[in-house]
Amino acid sequence: MYVATKGGEQAIGAAHAWLAETRRGDAALPEIAARQIEEQLGLAVDRVMAEGSCHDRGLAALAVKQARGDLIEAAFLLRAYRTTLPRFGASAPLDTGAMHIRRRISATYKDLPGGQVLGPTFDYTHRLLDFRLAAAGLPPEPAPEAEPDPAPTPRVTELLAQDGLMQREEPGEAEPGDLTREPLRFPADRPVRLQALARGDEGFLLGLGYSTQRGYGNAHPFVGEIRVGEVAVEFTPPELGFAIELGDIGVTECQMVNQFKGSRTEPPQFTRGYGLVFGHGERKAMAMALVDRALRAEELGEEATAPAQQPEFVLYHCDNVEATGFVEHLKLPHYVDFQSELENVRTMRAAATKAAAE
Amino acid sequence: MQTRFAGFADPVLDAQAGFRAVLEAMSRPGRVQQMVAPPEVPPGLSPAAASVLLTLADAATPLRLAAGAEAEAWARFHCGCPLVADGAAFVLDPAASLLALDAGTEEEPERGATLILEVASLQEGPRDERCWRLTGPGIKDAQRLQVGGAPAGFVADWARNRARFPRGVDVILCAGTRIAALPRSVSIEDA
Amino acid sequence: MTRDPGYNFAYLDESTKRMIRRAILKGVAIPGHQVPFGAREMPLPYGWGTGGIQVTAAVIGPADVLKVIDQGADDTTNAVSIRAFFRRVAGVATTERTAEATVIQTRHRIPERALTENQILVYQVPMPEPLFRLEARIAETKRMHALADYGLMHVKLYEDIARHGHIATSYNYPVMVNGRYLMSPSPIPAFDNPKMDRMPALQLFGAGREKRIYAVPPYTSVRSLDFEDHPFRPIRAPHACTLCGARDSYLDEVLTDDRGGRIFVCSDTDHCAERQASREAAE
Numbered sequence: 162m163y164v165a166t167k168g169g170e171q172a173i174g175a176a177h178a179w180l181a182e183t184r185r186g187d188a189a190l191p192e193i194a195a196r197q198i199e200e201q202l203g204l205a206v207d208r209v210m211a212e213g214s215c216h217d218r219g220l221a222a223l224a225v226k227q228a229r230g231d232l233i234e235a236a237f238l239l240r241a242y243r244t245t246l247p248r249f250g251a252s253a254p255l256d257t258g259a260m261h262i263r264r265r266i267s268a269t270y271k272d273l274p275g276g277q278v279l280g281p282t283f284d285y286t287h288r289l290l291d292f293r294l295a296a297a298g299l300p301p302e303p304a305p306e307a308e309p310d311p312a313p314t315p316r317v318t319e320l321l322a323q324d325g326l327m328q329r330e331e332p333g334e335a336e337p338g339d340l341t342r343e344p345l346r347f348p349a350d351r352p353v354r355l356q357a358l359a360r361g362d363e364g365f366l367l368g369l370g371y372s373t374q375r376g377y378g379n380a381h382p383f384v385g386e387i388r389v390g391e392v393a394v395e396f397t398p399p400e401l402g403f404a405i406e407l408g409d410i411g412v413t414e415c416q417m418v419n420q421f422k423g424s425r426t427e428p429p430q431f432t433r434g435y436g437l438v439f440g441h442g443e444r445k446a447m448a449m450a451l452v453d454r455a456l457r458a459e460e461l462g463e464e465a466t467a468p469a470q471q472p473e474f475v476l477y478h479c480d481n482v483e484a485t486g487f488v489e490h491l492k493l494p495h496y497v498d499f500q501s502e503l504e505n506v507r508t509m510r511a512a513a514t515k516a517a518a519e
Numbered sequence: 520m521q522t523r524f525a526g527f528a529d530p531v532l533d534a535q536a537g538f539r540a541v542l543e544a545m546s547r548p549g550r551v552q553q554m555v556a557p558p559e560v561p562p563g564l565s566p567a568a569a570s571v572l573l574t575l576a577d578a579a580t581p582l583r584l585a586a587g588a589e590a591e592a593w594a595r596f597h598c599g600c601p602l603v604a605d606g607a608a609f610v611l612d613p614a615a616s617l618l619a620l621d622a623g624t625e626e627e628p629e630r631g632a633t634l635i636l637e638v639a640s641l642q643e644g645p646r647d648e649r650c651w652r653l654t655g656p657g658i659k660d661a662q663r664l665q666v667g668g669a670p671a672g673f674v675a676d677w678a679r680n681r682a683r684f685p686r687g688v689d690v691i692l693c694a695g696t697r698i699a700a701l702p703r704s705v706s707i708e709d710a
Numbered sequence: 711m712t713r714d715p716g717y718n719f720a721y722l723d724e725s726t727k728r729m730i731r732r733a734i735l736k737g738v739a740i741p742g743h744q745v746p747f748g749a750r751e752m753p754l755p756y757g758w759g760t761g762g763i764q765v766t767a768a769v770i771g772p773a774d775v776l777k778v779i780d781q782g783a784d785d786t787t788n789a790v791s792i793r794a795f796f797r798r799v800a801g802v803a804t805t806e807r808t809a810e811a812t813v814i815q816t817r818h819r820i821p822e823r824a825l826t827e828n829q830i831l832v833y834q835v836p837m838p839e840p841l842f843r844l845e846a847r848i849a850e851t852k853r854m855h856a857l858a859d860y861g862l863m864h865v866k867l868y869e870d871i872a873r874h875g876h877i878a879t880s881y882n883y884p885v886m887v888n889g890r891y892l893m894s895p896s897p898i899p900a901f902d903n904p905k906m907d908r909m910p911a912l913q914l915f916g917a918g919r920e921k922r923i924y925a926v927p928p929y930t931s932v933r934s935l936d937f938e939d940h941p942f943r944p945i946r947a948p949h950a951c952t953l954c955g956a957r958d959s960y961l962d963e964v965l966t967d968d969r970g971g972r973i974f975v976c977s978d979t980d981h982c983a984e985r986q987a988s989r990e991a992a993e
Contacts, residue, residue, distance in 0.1 A: 169786060169787050170794070172787070244751045342748045344747060344922075347849045473846075485755070486756025486758060486760075486919060487756055488757075490755070490756075490757030490758050493757075494787075495781075497818045497898075497899055498881040502880050503963065504946070505880040512874075531719045532719065532771065535727075538727075538768070539769070539771060541735065542731075542734065545927075546928055547827075575728060575731060575735075577725055577728050578725075579725070579728075624856075625856035626852050628740050628743060629737075633735070656888050656930040657738075657927035657929060659929045684890070689735070689736075702738060703739050704739060704740065
């Protein structure tokens with residue numbers, strides 16, 4: 162006699178216990194601390210903060226640990242936590258011009274005010290596995306220190322704009338939309354598009370940005386500037402009426418400079434693709450800047466034919482927490498619908514067999 | 520201006536009960552529901568209307584309110600909603616004309632306003648001649664509703680509101696602690 | 711059941727609940743129209759019922775009795791997980807009995823037992839847009855709904871008939887609500903579509919990832935699209951349930967060996983258990 166499987170609750174409990182055990186791994190080895198992840202897997206933590214839309218290194222590190230290093234799962238954990246937080250309001254726009262810079266490079270000028278600052282980068286390393294890291298050992302040699310340059314580090318796009326060569330984008334007065342509170346509507350304005358991209362999946366944006374370089378969209382990008390460092394966050398509480406500084410956050414900003422042939426209303430000039438992400442995330446900031454510029458096609462009167470130029474396509478598919486949920490939901494039971502398809506296909510096969518016999 | 524009148528005794532569970540009453544009213548047009556009333560209400564508002572506002576209005580819903588200064592101070596404090604003359608999501612103003620309020624667009628009809636209308640009395644209908652006869656979604660055959668003190672010309676205006684469906688304004692009728700709702704989909708015959 | 715005091719009642723904060731509640735009310739007032747809402751990130755993944763969970767969380771109160779089913783069954787893993795979530799964050803009573811429930815959250819089925827005026831049925835919806843396979847752009851489908859321009863869907867169904875001799879859609883079969891809006895019934899089998907028509911219970915639909923809520927008020931006309939010469943036909947496996955003998959319920963096919971052995975059992979586990987119990991009582 163057939164008896165339907167029961168006991169879902171116990172099975173789920175057992176699966177969770179197994180997960181916890183697997184997460185811990187070999188108990189003979191020391192357990193990794195969230196603080197160690199925060200310090201030593203800093204770029205994973207940064208990516209989780211960016212895609213989790215929540216700037217908190219400690220929580221992001223905890224999420225990485227809990228997710229066993231699955232960074233999308235970790236971003237999901239952080240987002241689910243973020244939703245429970247009360248919202249106090251919107252900060253003042255960050256002044257990245259006043260950034261405390263750790264890294265700053267421009268591809269458009271050999272030298273410029275503030276100079277090229279390489280900072281902690283993989284760029285010129287030879288990608289050879291370093292077996293010295295395999296054995297826990299002595300701390301690395303301290304990096305040589307230089308006196309900080311007291312000169313300001315103006316943004317490259319500002320320098321271009323002074324000559325009228327860069328399109329001016331007027332700061333908006335209205336508080337930008339927030340797609341964590343309001344669903345996307347189309348046409349989506351640029352602040353909302355940038356928010357979606359800043360939260361978007363690095364891999365998806367990388368692929369899309371790459372496609373704009375390979376002819377899917379007419380891009381001629383130059384890295385005007387990438388800067389990485391700390392900026393102050395200011396907030397004006399309504400009851401005070403003046404701005405107070407809440408603290409510093411680490412961000413990466415990329416300004417892509419793109420040629421623009423001009424339109425009926427605008428002279429030929431350079432236009433901007435903009436990328437800004439939490440933490441140190443150059444690949445993501447660059448990809449975001451490429452895609453931001455591609456999404457401006459309609460506004461700039463360019464033909465929008467490539468995937469990266471379709472706002473609905475990009476914005477509805479860049480969110481990895483949404484995407485992973487829907488892709489992975491296919492493993493939930495679907496046997497009711499499958500049964501209806503079975504009957505459907507059987508009916509059609511019977512009809513086809515009958516027709517063939519006649 | 521501060522208010523000396525309280526909000527819900529239990530903001531979480533009273534709002535839930537209030538919502539279920541409004542949901543039931545909107546789902547079954549013309550059926551009368553009992554609202555959870557706040558312990559006290561400012562002059563100018565019925566307990567039912569105050570309860571509807573506490574249940575649904577907040578900083579995200581501009582409110583057009585004409586019920587006196589005490590009611591305005593109360594709504595600002597307990598709901599935190601901006602008080603506006605135009606573009607309101609909720610309207611509680613006896614002077615408001617059904618057909619002049621925001622009815623949404625064909626693409627976004629959900630942007631149509633909700634009118635909270637204070638009336639003298641509400642009763643599910645006996646079959647007498649002063650009843651409205653309601654038909655439409657939410658109603659099995661027909662629902663009779665007796666409304667005391669509806670604005671003059673309301674039924675005629677309602678026919679025009681109904682005719683522009685899916686655009687339109689939805690109405691929550693309030694009398695004392697009772698409510699009944701008229702979603703834009705319902706038809707009214709003044710039997 | 712006592713709820714976890716670490717969370718607000720039913721998990722969501724009050725302003726989120728109000729936002730969802732307003733969307734539900736507009737959905738009820740415009741039957742079948744998809745109302746965009748600011749869906750929140752829930753502690754369960756998108757695609758696993760976050761829309762239904764948010765609707766249930768906005769609706770449910772301490773007096774409610776909740777039933778959660780997936781594929782018609784109360785003991786499928788996702789149903790178990792969602793039921794446990796609400797026990798934890800709302801402390802509500804739960805049941806597996808359809809008759810006892812005041813709120814039923816479902817994925818992919820409508821219970822066999824006729825629902826009553828005292829019940830609310832909450833559907834989990836993966837893709838709320840019925841036209842999405844024919845037109846992927848949401849800005850475009852919004853325009854079609856505004857104009858009630860559903861020619862694309864009629865053409866698609868007609869092409870089915872031309873190719874297969876009948877409409878080849880067996881689940882998520884599109885419906886017209888109150889003669890105005892084309893609506894996705896969610897991926898229920900077409901067998902369940904007729905239950906939606908003039909149902910005494912309120913039907914609410916939540917799509918979390920796609921951030922839409924829609925509704926069918928009680929006693930509202932829900933018509934499965936068809937043609938005069940090709941009327942809508944609900945399909946079920948032409949067998950009786952092995953456990954309770956039902957010939958009118960929707961059946962799951964269960965493989966019992968690798969030599970073609972199979973049995974058919976009710977997908978609605980409560981319905982089946984009830985029938986078995988009453989059969990035993992009669993014996």
